[in-house]
Amino acid sequence: MTGPMILRKLLLVGLLASLAACGNSSPFGSSDADAYERNQRRAKQQLEANGVLQPKRESIFDLFQNRDDPNTTIEVNKYLWTAAQDVLSFLPIESVDPFSGVIVMGYGTPPGSNRAYRATVYVRDPALDARSLNVAIRTRSGPASRETVRAVEDAILTRARQLRIADSKL
Template sequence: MRIVKTFASGIALVAVLGLAACSGGSGSAGSGNIFGGGSGNQKQSTGGLRHQPKPEEKRETIWDLFTNVDDPNTTVEVNRYIWNASLDVLSFMPVQAADPFSGIIVFGYGRPSGGGTAHKATVYVRDPALDARSLSVALYTRSGPASAEAVRKVEDAILTRARQLRIRDGKL
């Protein structure tokens, strides 16, 4: 029984020392003091015991990983012309999934008019610039990946259509 009490006391001591090591000693905002202590001129967070760092503050302790400092209103920007051009050029394929926040469009199998082979595609628009590096296309047939030439033709068609959409909007 005495061994169990000693073991429990040892674990409690390790936990206290671990928390004390995270405190940084000053108790100031951003110092890692998870109990929100500090000098009287600092504002306490009303949302809980832990200091909620501002997005521009750097994380200093492991405990700061568990706070949500990311702005929920920030989204990944994608080029709207490339997005719309992808939907236009690959309109013969059914859209299975689309996420405009991450820039991914997943198309199901479809046959182009006048074409005999069914294709499916995944389009990834990863940058707000109207540029070839902003677009990535994965094209598949029922027998496997499509040729590099076919992928390049689809990418060129999407970029050409995106430029046309951009020029049309510039004339408004």
């Protein structure tokens, strides 16, 4: 097992743990628990469909077998990746996975505001367009408004275009 594979799996566990921490489940309401379970199943299905989750290992000796497809490459757009870090620079980075395009950021307060935000950015395609970028933003009291998420996505896309234009002038 190579170092990048181990790193990728550790980051996946961290991502899943952070996704679990973002849930709105409450031990007092069964409807909240049901919604939490549905969200967990949906997230697991998406990870399996994207090929992020590996098949379950049966024994300790399965750890030493290389089951990964060597022809699989995952690419992310470098301008979106850098722009997301630039725009959300007021948030501390908790974990990054450049192989799958996930940046998990902790709580931070933007300049001129008193509300703390937390963000997860997913750059899933090498193309520089809005479909390649997913941003999830939370406050301490719950999900941020759609307008806030949209404004952050627009700022990241604008900064990515600026970086690409500056890069082409070299």
